[in-house]
Amino acid sequence: MTTSFRARKATAWLAGSALIAIAPAAQAEEGMWTFDAFPTEKVQGEYGWAPDQQWLDRTRAAAVRLTGGCSASFVSPEGLILTNHHCVVRCLQDLSTQDSDLVANGVNARQRSEERTCPGQQAEVVTDITDYTGDITSAIAGKAGAALVSARDARISEIEASECPDRETTRCQVVTLFGGGQYKLYKYRKYSDVRIAWAPEFKAAFFGGDPDNFNFPRYAMDAAFLRAYEDGKPVDTPAHLKWNPRAPQDGEITFVVGNPGSTQRGMTGAQRAYQREVALPNRLLQLAEYRGRLIEAMRGSEERTREGGSRLFGVENSYKALYGRMQALNNAEFAAQLDASEAELKERSAGTLEGDPWGDIAGAVSAYRNFDEAYGQIDSSGGSQLYSYARTLVRAAKEREKPNAEREPRFSDAHLPLTEKRLLDAKPTYPWLEELSLRFWLSKTREIMTTDNPDVQALLGKESPEAMAERLVSGTGLADPETRKALWEGGLAAVEASDDPLIKLALSQDARSHELTEQFEEEYEAPVTAAQAKLTDARFAAYGDSIYPDATFTLRISYGRVTGWEENGVQVPFSTQMGGTYDRATGSDPYELAEAFKANKDKINADATYDFVTTNDIIGGNSGSPVLDKEGAVIGAAFDGNIHSLGGNYGYDGNLNRTVVVSTEAIQQALEVLYPAPELVAELAGD
Amino acid sequence: MTTSFRARKATAWLAGSALIAIAPAAQAEEGMWTFDAFPTEKVQGEYGWAPDQQWLDRTRAAAVRLTGGCSASFVSPEGLILTNHHCVVRCLQDLSTQDSDLVANGVNARQRSEERTCPGQQAEVVTDITDYTGDITSAIAGKAGAALVSARDARISEIEASECPDRETTRCQVVTLFGGGQYKLYKYRKYSDVRIAWAPEFKAAFFGGDPDNFNFPRYAMDAAFLRAYEDGKPVDTPAHLKWNPRAPQDGEITFVVGNPGSTQRGMTGAQRAYQREVALPNRLLQLAEYRGRLIEAMRGSEERTREGGSRLFGVENSYKALYGRMQALNNAEFAAQLDASEAELKERSAGTLEGDPWGDIAGAVSAYRNFDEAYGQIDSSGGSQLYSYARTLVRAAKEREKPNAEREPRFSDAHLPLTEKRLLDAKPTYPWLEELSLRFWLSKTREIMTTDNPDVQALLGKESPEAMAERLVSGTGLADPETRKALWEGGLAAVEASDDPLIKLALSQDARSHELTEQFEEEYEAPVTAAQAKLTDARFAAYGDSIYPDATFTLRISYGRVTGWEENGVQVPFSTQMGGTYDRATGSDPYELAEAFKANKDKINADATYDFVTTNDIIGGNSGSPVLDKEGAVIGAAFDGNIHSLGGNYGYDGNLNRTVVVSTEAIQQALEVLYPAPELVAELAGD
Structure with a gap:
């Protein structure tokens, strides 16, 4: 999100x-x-x-x-x-x-x-x-x-x-x-x-x-x-x-x-179908409801209008852009032309391709459909800046103990300075906006994955989304850059000893988040990357340097x-x-x-x-x-x-x-x- | 809506x-x-x-x-x-x-x-x-x-x-x-x-x-x-x-x-495609944003929670039901079976059908795509009970002057008692909910149809959706059943003489609403009804009494x-x-x-x-x-x-x-x- x-x-x-x-x-x-x-x-x-x-x-x-x-x-x-x-x-x-x-x-x-x-x-x-x-x-x-x-x-x-x-x-x-x-x-x-x-x-x-x-x-x-x-x-x-x-x-x-x-x-038909049928409508529906909540929460308050302004702009801008994408994919003529281009490449590369990259991608998309909801909802900061800080602190504490080559990209030596800057630069957060975002995320997670889902039960326990969001935001000290700095410098020991509610939530969610990321890499990213490399070769063979x-x-x-x-x-x-x-x-x-x-x-x-x-x-x-x-x-x-x-x-x-x-x-x-x-x-x- | x-x-x-x-x-x-x-x-x-x-x-x-x-x-x-x-x-x-x-x-x-x-x-x-x-x-x-x-x-x-x-x-x-x-x-x-x-x-x-x-x-x-x-x-x-x-x-x-x-x-493939691509996502997106606005407007107020409760239930219930429909139509296997049933009927009725009912319906769907936004947004009460009263009063005043057989169905002698009961029974309306609904409807109409659209300009003039909703709700007297009764009994003369802002809005919008309804009947309802009658004959011929x-x-x-x-x-x-x-x-x-x-x-x-x-x-x-x-x-x-x-x-x-x-x-x-x-x-x- x-x-x-x-x-x-x-x-x-x-x-x-x-x-x-x-x-x-x-x-x-x-x-x-x-x-x-x-x-x-x-x-x-x-x-x-x-x-x-x-x-x-x-x-x-x-x-x-x-x-x-x-x-x-x-x-x-x-x-x-x-x-x-x-x-x-x-x-x-x-x-x-x-x-x-x-x-x-x-x-x-x-x-x-x-x-x-x-x-x-x-x-x-x-x-x-x-x-x-x-x-x-x-x-x-x-x-x-x-x-x-x-x-x-x-x-x-x-x-x-x-x-x-x-x-x-x-x-x-x-x-x-x-x-x-x-x-x-x-x-x-x-x-x-x-x-x-x-x-x-x-x-x-x-x-x-x-x-x-x-x-x-x-x-x-x-x-x-x-x-x-x-x-x-x-x-x-x-x-x-x-x-x-x-x-x-x-x-x-x-x-x-x-x-x-x-x-x-470069998406294949299977990937576009997933976008059209699942990814775009679901993301749009979340943006639409979140937008409605923001607009109403800001109404009549000059302060909130100022504080929430750029968030609302971002939401409305994304909404319109993604809506346009969905319309484009639902346009039969447009879709037919994309399909025709793909068919042409298939024809031109027939007999020269090793394996079936289109089939591999379709298989990866099918696999992804089985865990996309969990990946989207559980491996998320719920639109909350403060929870995003908490998740970064927790993951960084673990990743920074590893050698450079084994870390997640954003914690590698080359990217650490920007990650650190984003985490530690002082900037305001707004409790009402944080709480609204967490409340929304938690309630949508329960709605989409259902009350009986183990991930949902692990996330919410017996709390309501509303009460939990209130407890997290009122109890956290992460709005203070000095607090973040202390946890960043204190590493895993400091993070594990913290009783900040957002740090505790991030710690409890980290293993499952990590597992979902690995599943995504294993079942989607890797096979798609390998298949796309083959399709790229096929495109260069068919169209030479005229592609970008x-x-x-x-x-x-x-x-x-x-x-x-x-x-x-x-x-x-x-x-x-x-x-x-x-x-x-x-x-x-x-x-x-x-x-x-x-x-x-x-x-x-x-x-x-x-x-x-x-x-x-x-x-x-x-x-x-x-x-x-x-x-x-x-x-x-x-x-x-x-x-x-x-x-x-x-x-x-x-x-x-x-x-x-x-x-x-x-x-x-x-x-x-x-x-x-x-x-x-x-x-x-x-x- | x-x-x-x-x-x-x-x-x-x-x-x-x-x-x-x-x-x-x-x-x-x-x-x-x-x-x-x-x-x-x-x-x-x-x-x-x-x-x-x-x-x-x-x-x-x-x-x-x-x-x-x-x-x-x-x-x-x-x-x-x-x-x-x-x-x-x-x-x-x-x-x-x-x-x-x-x-x-x-x-x-x-x-x-x-x-x-x-x-x-x-x-x-x-x-x-x-x-x-x-x-x-x-x-x-x-x-x-x-x-x-x-x-x-x-x-x-x-x-x-x-x-x-x-x-x-x-x-x-x-x-x-x-x-x-x-x-x-x-x-x-x-x-x-x-x-x-x-x-x-x-x-x-x-x-x-x-x-x-x-x-x-x-x-x-x-x-x-x-x-x-x-x-x-x-x-x-x-x-x-x-x-x-x-x-x-x-x-x-x-x-x-x-x-x-x-x-x-009984929908044909063309109709289902329209549902999947246009009708369902658009309706869901409106419900999602409206739901977000309602939830936030009701938060922290026991009174509003009581007053808006059944509206919110209705919205959430519709949302989930329509979401399920969209998922069903986007399910490739399900869609393929619906297509196969249609193909079977086509095959069984080949040579016996007069004309091309499937083609007629597809044509009607194409025609409808050209004015569906206007029909959906302009011929609407925007979820407002009070504006719905106003629209009924205006249309009834015109229709009741006609002979029974020429009236719209809901104003025919047989249906008038229920229409009247619904209009005149005393029941509470809530200004905050009315205003929220109108504000939302007006802003969505402008967003969907764009500022430069003549229908939008006729609707909004130089007002903002927010200011207009406030003016309409604070100025109307239609919450009082006696006021509605007087206008109902006073007929067209009373309605035209009224300076109630909602009545005036309904009067100014009535001709265009009517025009859109006629366009719908002419270009969609009539050809689809005629074609479906032929398809029904074909189904009975193919499957006998085993259909419902x-x-x-x-x-x-x-x-x-x-x-x-x-x-x-x-x-x-x-x-x-x-x-x-x-x-x-x-x-x-x-x-x-x-x-x-x-x-x-x-x-x-x-x-x-x-x-x-x-x-x-x-x-x-x-x-x-x-x-x-x-x-x-x-x-x-x-x-x-x-x-x-x-x-x-x-x-x-x-x-x-x-x-x-x-x-x-x-x-x-x-x-x-x-x-x-x-x-x-x-x-x-x-x-």
């Missing part, structure tokens, strides 16, 4: 039409390409021009990944980072108090000393990519099941530890591409002190709110600026993008550079163009103008004008391009990605997709699928007129 | 296994048979005994339909009615006050004068069934679309008006069977003053709550007694069932006599036997014992003992059969049905189904599908020990 609450924007899918490509060769403008396999010839063929290696290198060096689940870019030599407002909203909330609501009012740091650190945030820039496919393939040769997963993870931990000995400023991550067909080491320069420099009012950033999310036209100033610091000073970033505050031109080529979180275009890997929250580049689309016979224009905000405003939430808009109607340029759409192929995790022109200059920040884009998790449709971007022209208006920040304007201009 | 909130128990379906029958000849124990087509020979063949005509006539005469959506039976000569507690919970709530919580504490009328009338409740007994198929088929011959629907409804209104001139004590209803293959006139003796005589504590009736609902083992005293009155006196009911407070015997034959609400076993019509909330009889079932290799016993309640109790809600259970542990018979299961084929609407033995005596009241029964909407599986019954032995214990009612005991015994 936790991941569904992350404020990622899922930004590129589709809901059914003619031109869908998937496993076979990518269609025009389809693809989330790795930087070491950019389809230069194809772009050259389509546009009569393509970026050269220098263009690509320069761009890559300025691209930033935010560990919270977003993308961004350096846009000045002094560590200034452009991203989306919705990527910093949790930071704004964490830094707010009853007297200072940074979400509602925004931030405008007049000087560097006013820029405040975002808890748990880290910025990362790729510096090197190395292929390790042969190395890891040898390490797992002849192995299967959980043994395969252990061997793979052990080898990955070794590589990551040895290639990034400096854990203060670098991070190594071995990435699995093509679902197991390739392994690559990504080396990052990391910045673990990231501060908020500028953010607009919430009503400007998220004008139109949930009803307009994943729809177009949009009138949203979904932009913010962060700054990376080191040793208390802004970092030097000579590699940064040029800022060009101009309007996009109809038809011009655009590039989106960022970290799409996850796509599932599924998204993995690693750096990708997509190309496309600025253009509208046709909706039920009507042409949707490719952009909105800032003045249109006043026409759309109703005076009631979420169509209420921000104060700055109200005050500056005469001053802003009503004709300035506000938001615009392109055909770039992106998805959740791409939020905050710079949108570049031919010159490599930033002309916007991607922040959303249109409604048709929601099936892009499974396949891309260039006729309908659109990326939604806030223009640099609009951001410049905000910096000059709405929320004046002359120093930033000068910094962006390179003055 | 409204119907989903009705407290019907949906009580017989399945989730996937070997023996499923549908359109073809019914399997052993499958079938919700009409009394004029009971499969005597089949039962004789399977059990070596079958009820004779006298047995059937006697039983039919004692069977009661409750217009709230439940079944029941007369069990004494003085109008005493046995039904489920959950069928009277709304009545208990309506009669409760802050000082007297009849839901929590139950009712035990010591004398007749303490029996209080349930608002809006009506009891009906079938007295005659006449075939009108030829008559109505001629009336619609050569017609199609909305014209067909109008002609049919006009003829039905004429028949109903002329056959039941006495509208005080009779009601006529022409029922469409086999989706349009047969039309029968049901004549009822009606009793519109129904009073509550006895009900246990909620904690006894619904022990195990939502987690145990649709599961087994159950430990629930889901029973209550009503009494029918006329002219202020209990009615004479010489035709009543014999009460036998004994334990059921393993394997004995049982009959369930009641009014199953609705099944969809889909459920229509009219009287049916099903036969079966007392027996457990096998669950993952383990045999589930067919019954629970009253003493088991104490083992299952945890002390926390919903497993908290009722006061009477706490106080009488030593006195009750721990070995008495509490709840038991049978193979009878039933579904929602059957709640409260008497369960009869070979002698025709009542041995229990059906109140639930097991989890496997939830696919029974589409097909029946005798291996897994079980009806859940509260035994007369347990009810007798309640009447003698837990909530002593010596007069009722004597009355039931015929003393």
